[in-house]
Amino acid sequence: MTYAKIARRYARALLELGAEQNNLETLVKEISAVAEAFTSSAELRAVVDNPEIPRTARKQVFVEIAAKLGCGVTTKNTLSLLADASRLRALPAIATALREEADRSAGVVRASVTSAQPLGDAYIQKLTQALETRFKKKVVVVKNVDPSLLAGVVTRVGDTVIDGSLRARLDELRTQLLPA
Amino acid sequence: MVRPSLISRIKRWLGASKPRKLVLVGGFAMATLAVTSFAVAQEPAPGAAPTAAPAPAGPAAHEGAPGAPAAEGKHEGEGHEAAEGHESGHHGIEPFNFADFDRYKKEKEEVDAKKRDAAVTPYIYVLINALVLFALYYYLGRKPIMAGLKARRDAVAKELDEAAQIKAEAKAKLEEYSNKLKKLGDELERMKAELTLAGEKDRDRIVKEAEEKAERMRKDAQFLIEQEVKQLRIDMLKHAVLASSAAAEQVLKSKLSSADHDRLANEYLGQLAALPEPGAKGAMKGGAS
Numbered sequence A: 001m002t003y004a005k006i007a008r009r010y011a012r013a014l015l016e017l018g019a020e021q022n023n024l025e026t027l028v029k030e031i032s033a034v035a036e037a038f039t040s041s042a043e044l045r046a047v048v049d050n051p052e053i054p055r056t057a058r059k060q061v062f063v064e065i066a067a068k069l070g071c072g073v074t075t076k077n078t079l080s081l082l083a084d085a086s087r088l089r090a091l092p093a094i095a096t097a098l099r100e101e102a103d104r105s106a107g108v109v110r111a112s113v114t115s116a117q118p119l120g121d122a123y124i125q126k127l128t129q130a131l132e133t134r135f136k137k138k139v140v141v142v143k144n145v146d147p148s149l150l151a152g153v154v155t156r157v158g159d160t161v162i163d164g165s166l167r168a169r170l171d172e173l174r175t176q177l178l179p180a
Numbered sequence B: 001m002v003r004p005s006l007i008s009r010i011k012r013w014l015g016a017s018k019p020r021k022l023v024l025v026g027g028f029a030m031a032t033l034a035v036t037s038f039a040v041a042q043e044p045a046p047g048a049a050p051t052a053a054p055a056p057a058g059p060a061a062h063e064g065a066p067g068a069p070a071a072e073g074k075h076e077g078e079g080h081e082a083a084e085g086h087e088s089g090h091h092g093i094e095p096f097n098f099a100d101f102d103r104y105k106k107e108k109e110e111v112d113a114k115k116r117d118a119a120v121t122p123y124i125y126v127l128i129n130a131l132v133l134f135a136l137y138y139y140l141g142r143k144p145i146m147a148g149l150k151a152r153r154d155a156v157a158k159e160l161d162e163a164a165q166i167k168a169e170a171k172a173k174l175e176e177y178s179n180k181l182k183k184l185g186d187e188l189e190r191m192k193a194e195l196t197l198a199g200e201k202d203r204d205r206i207v208k209e210a211e212e213k214a215e216r217m218r219k220d221a222q223f224l225i226e227q228e229v230k231q232l233r234i235d236m237l238k239h240a241v242l243a244s245s246a247a248a249e250q251v252l253k254s255k256l257s258s259a260d261h262d263r264l265a266n267e268y269l270g271q272l273a274a275l276p277e278p279g280a281k282g283a284m285k286g287g288a289s
Helices: A002-023 A024-040 A044-051 A055-068 A071-083 A090-108 A121-135 A164-179 B002-014 B016-042 B070-075 B079-088 B103-111 B123-255 B258-274
Strands: A109-115 A139-144 A153-157 A160-163
Touching: A002 A024, A002 A071, A002 A090, A024 A055, A024 A071, A024 A090, A024 A109, A044 A055, A044 A090, A044 A164, A055 A071, A071 A164, A109 A121, A109 A160, A121 A139, A121 B258, A153 B258, A160 B070, A164 B123
Parallel strands: A109 A139
Antiparallel strands: A109 A153, A153 A160
C-alpha cells in the first residue's frame, strides 16, 4: 500500500505550518528523525501494526519518542493527528514528501552522491558546484558509500542518474561482450 | 451264311422304333403261345384211351415200363410205326383237333361214359381264348403302356437333352480350360512382367522416399548441430565474458589505489560538465561512463 497522495497532502500542510512558524527546516528534520526511527525500529512498527494496542497508547508512544528526540509541538501534534487517523504507517512517505516540498519551495535540488570510498569535502564542494551549474539550482548533496562500485561516483538527482562508477563501466563492457 | 443274316436282323430289330418293337415282341409271343398250345393240344390227356380201341396195356405200357422197350423205341423212331402202334392198341399221339366239334362231342360222351379220361379240346378254342386275352391286354393295357412308354421316352429324351447340354457345357469348359492352358504361359509372362514392373516402381519409390527422408534427417541433424554449436558458442562466450568480468573485477579490486579513486572522481567531474543539458536526448544514466 502506498501513501504517496496522502503523504503529499500532509507534507503540504506541514510546509505551510513551517513557513508560517518560520521553522520549516527544523520541522523537516524532526519529522525525518521520527520517520527514520519508525523505519529502523521493528518494535515501533509492531506497535503500529498491532490492532490490540489502543489508539491512545499508540499515540502516547510516538509523542514520547518525539519528546526524547527533542521535537517541537508541531511535530508532536502531527504525530498525534496521524495516530488518531491511523496514518502512522505513512510517516516515512510524509517525511520524504515534506523534504521534497521544502526543497522545491526553497529552490533546492537534493543530490544523492554515492562513491566507493568516502569523498573529501573539497571534492564535494566541486561536485556541488558542478551540479548547480548543470541543474541551475541550489544543490544539497547527500553522501553515501558503496564499495561495490569499485571506484568512481554515482549521482542521483530526482529521476536522473549520472553514473561514473567503475562498476557501471564493467557492466557496460560485459553487456557489449555478451551475445544478444 | 446264317449268322450274318441273323445278326443283321437283330441289328435291324434293335434299330427299329418302339411301336415296331412292340409289334415284333407281341408277334413273337403269340407265335410262341401258338406253338406251345399246339404242343399241349397234341399232348394226350393223362389216362386217355386210344381212339380206335381201348388200350389193353396199362399205365405201365404208356410210361414205358420195363418189358416194352422195343415197342417204345419204335414209337419214337418213326411216324408210320406209331400209327401201327395205335392200331395195335398202344398209347400214342392222337390226331390234332383243330376245329372238329363232332369229335369233341363224341369224346365228351366217352368221358361221361367213363370210356376215356379226357376229351381233346379243339385247338380253335385255345386260339380264341388267346386272341380274347390279347385283345383284352390290348384294350386295357394299350393306353397306360403307351403313356408309360411315352413318359419314359420323354424322360429319356429329357435326360438325353440334359446330358447333351452337360456335354456341351463340359465341352465348352474343356475348350475354355484348354484355351486358358494355352494362354497360361502368356498370362504368366504378362503377370511376371507386370509384377516386375510394379516391384521396380515400388523399389524406386521406396528408394526415393528413403533418400528424401535421409536428406530431411540430414538437414534436421545439420540444423540441430548448428543450433547446438551456436548455443554452445553463446554459452561459452557468456561464460568467458562473465569469468573475464569477474576476473577483471577481482584485479581492479586488488589493484585500485587511492590515486585511482581520486583520478576517477576527478574524471567524473569533467565528464559531468561535458554532459548535455537536462531534458536533452541522451542525458543520463551512465552518461559519465
